[in-house]
Structure formats: C-alpha cells, structure tokens
Amino acid sequence: MSESTTYTGFWQESPRPGILGWLLSTDHKRIGIMYLTCIISLFIVGAILGLAIRLELIAPGETIMGAQTYNATFTVHGIIMIFMFLIPSIPAAFGNLLLPIQIGARDVSFPKLNLLSWYCYIVGAILAIIAIFSGGGAPDTGWTFYVPFSTQTTTNVNLAAFAAFMLGFSSILTGINFVTTIHRLRCEGMTWGRLPLFVWTLYATAWIQVLATPMIGITLVLVILERVFGAGLFDAARGGDPILFQHLFWIYSHPAVYIMILPGMGVISEIIPTFARKPLFGYWAMAFSSLGIAFAGSLVWAHHMYASGMSDFAVLIFSFLTFIVAIPSAIKVFNWISTLYKGSIEMAPPMLYALAFIFNFAIGGLGGLALGAAASDIHLHDTYFVVGHFHYVMFGGGGFALFAAMHYWLPKFTGRMYNHKVAVIGWALLFVGFNVTYMTMQAVGVAGMPRRYYDYLPEFTTLNQVATAGSWVMGLGLLIMFVNLWRGMCSGRRVGKNPWGATTLEWEVPSPPPLENFGEEDPVVTKGPYNFKGVVADEY
Amino acid sequence: MNPLTNPTAQAVDEVLIYIFGFSLILLLGITAVTIYFVIRYRRSKNPEPTSDVAHSFWLEAVWTLLPTIIVLTMFWYGWVNYVGLREVPEGALEVKATARMWSWQFEYPDGRRDNKLTVPVGTPVKVTLVSVDVLHSFFAPAFRIKRDMVPGMETYVWFTATEAGTYDIFCTEYCGLGHSDMITTIEALNEEEYAEWSKPAAPSGEPRGLIVINEQGCTGCHSLDGSEGIAPSLFQLAGQTRRIVVNGQTKEITVDEDYLKRAIRDPESEMVEGYDPMMPPYDSATVSDADLQAVIDYLLDKETEPAGPDAKQLLEENGCLGCHSNDGSIIVGPSFKGIGQRQVTVERDGKKVTLQVDAAYLRRALLDPNGEIVEGFAPMMPAADYLPEADIDTLVEHLLQQTGD
Structure with missing residues (x-):
C-alpha cells in the first residue's frame, strides 16, 4: 500500500466541512454516495413492504392486514422499488461514482445540475412518503395508476403522482449530464472503442432517460388534471379513452425497464472479464446490443396491452417487435458465457452475484418470450406469472447487478474490504430464497392466480406458502449481505488501488479516489479497457 | 396444467408448451455450460487464461441468427393461435357480461339475468364484455381466455366447454378494494341439465326485492346478515339510524324509503360515515322504478305487491323506443317526452282535430294507431293489440306521467 493509513480520499477532501460539505457538494463521488445511501434505505423499506405482502398471502383471507392496507402496501412497494430504487439505483449511484473516472474525467459535465438532480430525487421521495401518511391515505392504485380507477379513488393519488413526476425530473437531469459527459469529457486516447462497457450501457x-421520461411526467400531470379539474381526457362518458392512458403510461414505463436493466448488464460486463482475466468476448456486439436494446425497447410498449381491448393488428405489430428485442439480450448472455471460456476464473463475491445475474436474467428473459407471444400472453397476462417474471428481470437482474456492483466497487470507494466468507453465505441464501419465491410465483400464475389479489382460492394455498417461506430465506440473505457490507466498509481490512486485478481506469487511482480523481496530470489511454497482460491484483 | 380439451385452452397451451419447452432447453444449456466453464477453468487449476480470443465473427453470427429464427417461430405460432381466440365460431350463444365494482352480471338472450355464467356443453359461447365503472378483466383460466372490460367500450371473449363442470372466472384487472372477491363461475351443464335450466323460471317463493338484489350483485359488498363488509350491511334497516356525510357535513338520519332511494340512485351524494364513495349509481335503466320499490320494500321488511309489468321494460322490449324517443328528439314518431300533457293535432277521418292527450286517446293510439295520425307524421305504426290488457294499462299510465320535465 502506497497510501498512509489515515488517507480517506474524497471522504475528507471538501471545500466545506461537515454535513454541508455533502449537501452542497458537486463532487460526483459524494453525490454518488448520497444517492447510494438513499437508494439502499428506500430499498430496505420496499423490501420490508414486500415481506409484509408475502406474509399476508401465506393463507387465504386476512392474515396481518385488511384489504385496503394490502392494496396500499403493494402500491407503495411498487412505487418505491421502481421510481426510487431501480430507476436511479445503478445509473445515479454507481454511474455517478464511476462514469467520470472510467473515462478519465475529473467530474461530470454539469456538476451543479448533478446536485440539483439529487435534490429532485430527495424532494420526490419525501413527497411520496408524505403521500402515504396524509390526505385520503396511501395510494391504492398500483404503481401503474391505471384510469379510471386512479381518477376515482379517494386516496392520495395526486401527491403520489406528483412525487413520481419529481423523480422523473431527477432522472432526466442525470441522463442529460451523462450523455454530455460521455461526448465531451473523455480523456486523451479514450476513443469510443476503448470505453468500458459499463459506460456504453450508461x-x-x-438516452432513454432523456427521451422517454417526459412521457411519464406528462401522463401523470394528465391524471392530476383529470382528478382535480375533471379534464375528461380518459373518461369514456365524455369522449375520452381509458386505453389512451395505458399507451401513454407504457411508452415510458416499458423503456424504463431498460433503464433498470441496461446499467446492470454493464456492471456484469465489467465483472466477468476481471474474474476470468480475459477481455470481454465480442466488445462491439456488446456495445451495439446495448444501443439496440435501448432503441428497439422503445417500440414495444403495447405488449403490456394485448388483452386491453386495443386492435388485433396492434397486437400483431407489438408482438413482432417484442421478439426482435429478445435478440440483443440473447447475444449478451452468449457473450458473457464465452468470456469464461479458457479463462482463469475466481469465484469472488462480485463474480457470484454476476453469475447469479446471468441465471436469473435468463429465466426472466425466457419467461418474457411466453409473455411476448400473443396467444400465451392471453393466459398469463395479469397473473402471478407476470409478478414472478418481472421480479426475475428487475430484482434478479437489476437488483443482483446492484449487489454485484456494491461487492465489486465499494472497496474502491471506501478503501476497505468486507468478509468474503460471510458474503458467500449471504449470496447463497439470497440466491436460493429468490428462486424459490419467484419461481413459485410463476407456477401459481400459470395455474391461474391473478395478481394484486388480497385473497385467493384455497387451491393456490400451497404454492403461496412456499413463496412466502422463500421470501424469509431471501430476507435473511439480504440482512447478512447488508450487515457484512456495512461492517466491511466501516472497519474492514484496508485495500490498495486494485484489489481485484482489474483494468479500467478507476483501478489506477487510489482507494478511495481523491477529489477530482486524478493528480496533477490528466490520464492518457493507450489501450482497450480489458487488457489483463501484466495487471496484478494488490494483496489485502 | 391439467390437459384440457376445450379449443381455446388447447390453442394457448400449444404455444405455451412450445415456448416453455425451448426456454427450458436453452436455460439448461446455458447453465450447464457456465457451470462447466467455472469448474474447468477455475483459477486454482488454470492460473492464467489459456486463450485471449475476444471475438469470432462466425460464432457471433450463428448465435445472432439462430435465436432470431427461433423467436420468429414463437412469434408466428403465438399470433396464429391468438387469431383463433378472436374468431368466434358461427352459431355461438351470446351472453352479455356486465362488470361493476365488485360483481358480475350475465344477461342471457331471453332477458334473464344471473351472477353466474351458465352455458351448455359443446356449444360455443360468445361473451360480450362491458363495464359500468372502472377497468375490469374477464379471466377464465380453464379456457385460457382473458379480455379487459373497458367503460364505454364493448369487448368479447369466446369459449366452448367440452366437459360439464364448474370453472372459475376471476377479475384480473385491478379494480380496488373488492378486486380479489370479484370471482364467479362458469356452470357448464350437459344437455338435459341445460334444457332444465333454460326453462322459463317458475315463480319462485323469493320476494322480488331479493331477486333484484341478487341479480344486481349488491351482496358483493353489502351483507344481508349484519356482518361487516366493504359496505354497510343491509340487515334489518327499518328504523335504524345512520350517520351520513352530505357535502362534507355529518348528520344523523333515520333509514326510510326516501333515503334508500337516494342511496341507490345517487349513492355518492350521501355517504355513510366511514365508508368510501365506491358504489356506482343505479339508474332507472338498470333498476326500474318498480324494482327499486321492491328492493326498498324488501329492505324495510314490507310486503311487496307482486310486481306488475314494468312500463320502461315494455317500451324497450316492444321496440317502441326505436321510433319514439324519451328525450324530446324526433326519430320517426313523436317523442314520449311531455306526452302526458301535450295538445296534439291529429287527422281523423280526413279532418283535423286538436285534442288534449288523455288515457282514452293513448289507448286508441296504442290499439289503433292509424285511426288518428298526428300532424306531420306518417301512418306506419303497428298496432300494439297483441299486448295483454294489463300491459296496455301500465303503458297508458306511464305515458300520462311524462310531463316533460
């Protein structure tokens, strides 16, 4: 170790002391840490609500809460997990922490805008929490806010929709910042062909954040107008159309799925080469498949609506486009696995999470085929199969990728290592519990149990009990993982620049990185991102 | 999944099995190769990578093209069988399903209504789907059919029951508090049972009010036995006091006929304290005035006169409304609006006569419509002389009450 034992990098170097040094900081790393703290806190709240949902469903009838509370619980669980956890998770937290360093920049293009976007996020999150405890009570519409129910319910939909609107603004600002940064602030020698794949996915x-998010903002404002002023846009009795809302909603919310999963794919594309000590297989295929997913993924929104009453011709078109989007996802999986071929594979905790990601994402993606085909979707739509499916993609994919990123990069940003054995135990519990819970949900959905059901027929009892038991294993795994990471970050063994023997630029600066990342001289890049020749991992 | 023999389930299951089958093979393949690589090339055995190949045009071309072909077959198979779900076979029995928070109503071609869907085995059934409030969705897992029910829009599903039995119908579009209670059944009956069921219902011993309550699905939210539900119970209402909220002010009232009428026709104006305004209003097109009276009499524990013929229903059933509007507009004949106190000029035996509408005139107009033709209209109305005397009386009485307000 070259640093002195008291070195703490950007944790101490700040123009302002104390808490203001954080709340007014424009340092991308500090903003990244603030995002990460909020995101993980809200994830824990969302996860507790999820466990409560599972507990309620352990038996038919009332178990721990009434129907209205249950409906509010799954609504708030969805709003937190999607708008406050998944969408900002990897881009806003790890994107902020890493993007500038990985391209050899000292910060993002618009550091003040970056701080503003964090404030939009916080205001949105606070408004959402106020919405739960004020007015007519917690919203009970589901995170999808479908009309006409959302325009009629007396619960606090207005404030919740406005909160999501604010969170959308945060997302747009981050998107603008990242696009500009990647175009303008790459260091000397950092050509497009040398960008780490995480940067490509960001x-x-x-682009999706910038182009699609305004749609949800407009749509939610229309819901508020409908509720407050009776605008009538979605009211069939006055010539409006409830199905129009679904189109507007999914034009954003389907691409949003790719906001949640693409950066996760980027994380996996960083981790697998490092722990196989091989360049990522098919660099350009990986880079362009990310762009392909972003583009094609913006054209498939109505596959959520085969049963909605829209025309059969629309079903034909959207089903076709949906299958097209499956192809770049398949390419990614094949390329990750080929990277392992004849590598030198170390099963460190980040690698375990990355491999679990591939497995979970494969199940989620393959399940998506049955939902994309028109005939089979008619049976599976709005059943628990869909609930299982999107948890496989969002949590098994996006969530596991975030956990992989935390195990991979937190040592970089705190300069300390967690306990590997405990990390493996946490991972194993999480992985097993996850699959028991959501595979069972898929099964109960195929058997015909609809989603968003407070109560269910006795024939679904056994499978629901298995899923609930799985959720406890998963909860225990999460607890062990978070405690282990927290202890590691506070008091773990110190690590040097490059504990994993990785090759991207962030591993060439001290751990934790200093303010402005690089010393006096800007870095100059002379080779591709995954050249492992001569790179040695620091002992720790 | 149980092997199902009905055509819609088979169409869906073929696609499901095809896609799930391919998916399972792919998943097992991917997982097996990954596990093999991880063990074979573990660092303790393979301390340095033994290959640095980072791309291969042919390999990448193959695993781009192969999945493309596979997914396109899935797409096509899914589409073709979906078309089968949309094309209703000829000769299908038509039933209309109405969804409301949180009950189902099925209306059969003969006008009878029920909260269960009773169908004959072996005959295709087309269910026309409408919703009166928010989105609902008709889902019958055993037939693999599902379609949203959208306010202001008519959608449909079709199925054929190939085996007698009881099959679940779920609401699968989230619709609020009672969403998961919005369950009913398809009763598939074999030939004799269905013939028995479809006989005109013998007059049951049940009071008319109770029949209406069941038909309209009121018990989906309101219990009849005093147990608490989503909405206040309807048990022994006579003389009870209720705290209600009117325009934000709470007041105490005694349940009586007028209150119940308002509570059914316009529920949101006076909500019982502590309950959400969720109940849809029931207008006179849904529950006729006579039926409303029967419901109220039943709830207040009064004897109800056997319901006579219902005027509005008669007007609709006999096609009167095809030519005569209720709202003052002229379709083919004069409107019913205000007819009760109208002066009309008619041509009788070639002479123009102006007269005041009264019971005798209306009776003549129904039984011998072309004897006196209202000025400006053509003599084309068929006589209603096939109606029983009681129905004519009901119609005349109803029309006299049409004062135009």
Missing part, C-alpha cells in the same frame, strides 16, 4: 440508458 450512454444507452441516458
């Missing part, structure tokens, strides 16, 4: 994601 780039694709940022």
Whole structure:
C-alpha cells in the first residue's frame, strides 16, 4: 500500500466541512454516495413492504392486514422499488461514482445540475412518503395508476403522482449530464472503442432517460388534471379513452425497464472479464446490443396491452417487435458465457452475484418470450406469472447487478474490504430464497392466480406458502449481505488501488479516489479497457 | 396444467408448451455450460487464461441468427393461435357480461339475468364484455381466455366447454378494494341439465326485492346478515339510524324509503360515515322504478305487491323506443317526452282535430294507431293489440306521467 493509513480520499477532501460539505457538494463521488445511501434505505423499506405482502398471502383471507392496507402496501412497494430504487439505483449511484473516472474525467459535465438532480430525487421521495401518511391515505392504485380507477379513488393519488413526476425530473437531469459527459469529457486516447462497457450501457440508458421520461411526467400531470379539474381526457362518458392512458403510461414505463436493466448488464460486463482475466468476448456486439436494446425497447410498449381491448393488428405489430428485442439480450448472455471460456476464473463475491445475474436474467428473459407471444400472453397476462417474471428481470437482474456492483466497487470507494466468507453465505441464501419465491410465483400464475389479489382460492394455498417461506430465506440473505457490507466498509481490512486485478481506469487511482480523481496530470489511454497482460491484483 | 380439451385452452397451451419447452432447453444449456466453464477453468487449476480470443465473427453470427429464427417461430405460432381466440365460431350463444365494482352480471338472450355464467356443453359461447365503472378483466383460466372490460367500450371473449363442470372466472384487472372477491363461475351443464335450466323460471317463493338484489350483485359488498363488509350491511334497516356525510357535513338520519332511494340512485351524494364513495349509481335503466320499490320494500321488511309489468321494460322490449324517443328528439314518431300533457293535432277521418292527450286517446293510439295520425307524421305504426290488457294499462299510465320535465 502506497497510501498512509489515515488517507480517506474524497471522504475528507471538501471545500466545506461537515454535513454541508455533502449537501452542497458537486463532487460526483459524494453525490454518488448520497444517492447510494438513499437508494439502499428506500430499498430496505420496499423490501420490508414486500415481506409484509408475502406474509399476508401465506393463507387465504386476512392474515396481518385488511384489504385496503394490502392494496396500499403493494402500491407503495411498487412505487418505491421502481421510481426510487431501480430507476436511479445503478445509473445515479454507481454511474455517478464511476462514469467520470472510467473515462478519465475529473467530474461530470454539469456538476451543479448533478446536485440539483439529487435534490429532485430527495424532494420526490419525501413527497411520496408524505403521500402515504396524509390526505385520503396511501395510494391504492398500483404503481401503474391505471384510469379510471386512479381518477376515482379517494386516496392520495395526486401527491403520489406528483412525487413520481419529481423523480422523473431527477432522472432526466442525470441522463442529460451523462450523455454530455460521455461526448465531451473523455480523456486523451479514450476513443469510443476503448470505453468500458459499463459506460456504453450508461450512454444507452441516458438516452432513454432523456427521451422517454417526459412521457411519464406528462401522463401523470394528465391524471392530476383529470382528478382535480375533471379534464375528461380518459373518461369514456365524455369522449375520452381509458386505453389512451395505458399507451401513454407504457411508452415510458416499458423503456424504463431498460433503464433498470441496461446499467446492470454493464456492471456484469465489467465483472466477468476481471474474474476470468480475459477481455470481454465480442466488445462491439456488446456495445451495439446495448444501443439496440435501448432503441428497439422503445417500440414495444403495447405488449403490456394485448388483452386491453386495443386492435388485433396492434397486437400483431407489438408482438413482432417484442421478439426482435429478445435478440440483443440473447447475444449478451452468449457473450458473457464465452468470456469464461479458457479463462482463469475466481469465484469472488462480485463474480457470484454476476453469475447469479446471468441465471436469473435468463429465466426472466425466457419467461418474457411466453409473455411476448400473443396467444400465451392471453393466459398469463395479469397473473402471478407476470409478478414472478418481472421480479426475475428487475430484482434478479437489476437488483443482483446492484449487489454485484456494491461487492465489486465499494472497496474502491471506501478503501476497505468486507468478509468474503460471510458474503458467500449471504449470496447463497439470497440466491436460493429468490428462486424459490419467484419461481413459485410463476407456477401459481400459470395455474391461474391473478395478481394484486388480497385473497385467493384455497387451491393456490400451497404454492403461496412456499413463496412466502422463500421470501424469509431471501430476507435473511439480504440482512447478512447488508450487515457484512456495512461492517466491511466501516472497519474492514484496508485495500490498495486494485484489489481485484482489474483494468479500467478507476483501478489506477487510489482507494478511495481523491477529489477530482486524478493528480496533477490528466490520464492518457493507450489501450482497450480489458487488457489483463501484466495487471496484478494488490494483496489485502 | 391439467390437459384440457376445450379449443381455446388447447390453442394457448400449444404455444405455451412450445415456448416453455425451448426456454427450458436453452436455460439448461446455458447453465450447464457456465457451470462447466467455472469448474474447468477455475483459477486454482488454470492460473492464467489459456486463450485471449475476444471475438469470432462466425460464432457471433450463428448465435445472432439462430435465436432470431427461433423467436420468429414463437412469434408466428403465438399470433396464429391468438387469431383463433378472436374468431368466434358461427352459431355461438351470446351472453352479455356486465362488470361493476365488485360483481358480475350475465344477461342471457331471453332477458334473464344471473351472477353466474351458465352455458351448455359443446356449444360455443360468445361473451360480450362491458363495464359500468372502472377497468375490469374477464379471466377464465380453464379456457385460457382473458379480455379487459373497458367503460364505454364493448369487448368479447369466446369459449366452448367440452366437459360439464364448474370453472372459475376471476377479475384480473385491478379494480380496488373488492378486486380479489370479484370471482364467479362458469356452470357448464350437459344437455338435459341445460334444457332444465333454460326453462322459463317458475315463480319462485323469493320476494322480488331479493331477486333484484341478487341479480344486481349488491351482496358483493353489502351483507344481508349484519356482518361487516366493504359496505354497510343491509340487515334489518327499518328504523335504524345512520350517520351520513352530505357535502362534507355529518348528520344523523333515520333509514326510510326516501333515503334508500337516494342511496341507490345517487349513492355518492350521501355517504355513510366511514365508508368510501365506491358504489356506482343505479339508474332507472338498470333498476326500474318498480324494482327499486321492491328492493326498498324488501329492505324495510314490507310486503311487496307482486310486481306488475314494468312500463320502461315494455317500451324497450316492444321496440317502441326505436321510433319514439324519451328525450324530446324526433326519430320517426313523436317523442314520449311531455306526452302526458301535450295538445296534439291529429287527422281523423280526413279532418283535423286538436285534442288534449288523455288515457282514452293513448289507448286508441296504442290499439289503433292509424285511426288518428298526428300532424306531420306518417301512418306506419303497428298496432300494439297483441299486448295483454294489463300491459296496455301500465303503458297508458306511464305515458300520462311524462310531463316533460
């Protein structure tokens, strides 16, 4: 170790002391840490609500809460997990922490805008929490806010929709910042062909954030107008159309799925080469498949609506486009696995999470085929199969990728290592519990149990009990993982620059990185991102 | 999944099995190769990578093209069988399903209504789907059919029951508090049972009010036995006091006929304290005035006169409304609006006569419509002389009450 034992990098170097040094900081790393803290806190709240949902469903009838509370619980669980956890998770937290360093920049293009986007996020999150405890009570519409129910319910939909609107603004600002940063601030020698794949996925994601998020903002404002002023746009009795809302909603919310998963794919594309000590297989295929997913993924929104009453011709078109989007996803999986071929594979905790990601994402993606085909979707739509499916993609994919990123990069940003054995135990519990819970949900959905059901027929009892038991294993795994990471970050063994023997630029600066990342001289890049020749991992 | 023999389930299951089958093979393949690589090339055995190949045009071309072909077959198979779900076979029995928070109503071609869907085995059934409030969705897992029910829009599903039995119908579009209670059944009956069921219902011993309550699905939210539900119970209402909220002010009232009428026709104006305004209004097209009276009499524990013929229903059933509007507009004949106190000029035996509408005139107009033709209209109305005397009386009485307000 070259640093002195008291070195703490950007944790101490700040123009302002104390808490203001954080709340007014424009340092991308500090903003990244603030995002990460909020995101993980809200994830824990969302996860507790999820466990409560599972507990309620352990038996038919009332178990721990009434129907209205249950409906509010799954609504708030969805709003937190999607708008406050998944969408900002990897881009806003790890994107902020890493993007500038990975392209050899000292910060993002618009550091003040970056801080503003964090404030939009916080205001949105606070408004959402106020919405739960004020007015007519917690919203009970589901995170999808479908009309006409959302325009009629007396619960606090207005404030919740406005909160999501604010969170959308945060996302747009981050997207603008990242696109500009990647175009303008690459260091000397950092050509497009030398960008780490994580940067490519952030780039694709940022375009979706900028182009699609305004749609949800407008749509939610229309819901508020409908509720407050009776605008009538979605009211069939006055010539409006409830199905129009679904189109507007999914034009954003389907691409949003790719906001949640693409950066996760980027994380996996960083981790697998490092722990196989081989360049990522098919660099350009990986880069362009990210752009392909972002583009094609923007054209498939109505596959959520085969049963909605829209025309059969629309079903034909959207089903076709949906299958097209499956192809770049398949390419990614094949390329990750080929990277392992004749590598030198170390099963460190980040690698375990990355491999679990591939497995979970494969199940989620393959399940998506049955939902994309018109005939089979008619049976599976709005059943628990869909609930299982999107948890496989969002949590098994996006969530596991975030956990992989935390195990991979937190040592970089705190300069300390967690306990590997405990990490493996946490991972194993999480992985097993996850699959028991959501595979069972898929099964109960195929058997015909609809989603968003407070109560269910006795024939579904056994499978629901298995899923609930799985959720406890998963909860225990999460607890062990978070405690282990927290202890590691506070008091773990110190690590040097490059504990994993990785090759991207962030591993060439001290751990934790200093303010402005690089010393006096800007870095100059002379080779591709995954050249492992001569790179040695620091002992720790 | 149980092997199902009905055509819609088979169409869906073929696609499901095809896609799930391919998916399972792919998943097992991917997982097996990954596990093999991880063990074979573990660092303790393979301390340095033994290959640095980072791309291969042919390999990548193959695993781009192969999945493309596979997914396109899935797309096509899914589409073709979906078309089968949309094309209703000829000769299908038509039933209309109405969804409301949180009950189902099925209306059969003969006008009878029920909260269960009773169908004959072996005959295709087309269910026309409408919703009166928010989105609902008709889902019958055993037939693999599902379609949203959208306010202001008519959608449909079709199925054929190939085996007698009881099959679940779920609402699968989230619709609020009672969403998961919005369950009913398809009763598939074999030939004799269905013939028995479809006989005109013998007059049951049940009071008319109770029949209406069941038909309209009121018990989906309101219990009849005093147990608490989503909405206040309807048990022994006579003389009870209720705290209600009117325009934000709470007041105490005694349940009586007028209150119940308002509570059914316009529920949101006076909500019982502590309950959400979720109940849809029931207008006179849904529950006729006579039926409303029967419901109220039943709830207040009064004897109800056997319901006579219902005027509005008669007007609709006999096609009167095809020519005569209720709202003052002229379709083919004069409107019913205000007819009760109208002066009309008619041509009788070639002479123009102006007269005041009264019971005798209306009776003549129904039984011998072309004897006196209202000025400006053509003599084309068929006589209603096939109606029983009681129905004519009901119609005349109803029309006299049409004062135009």
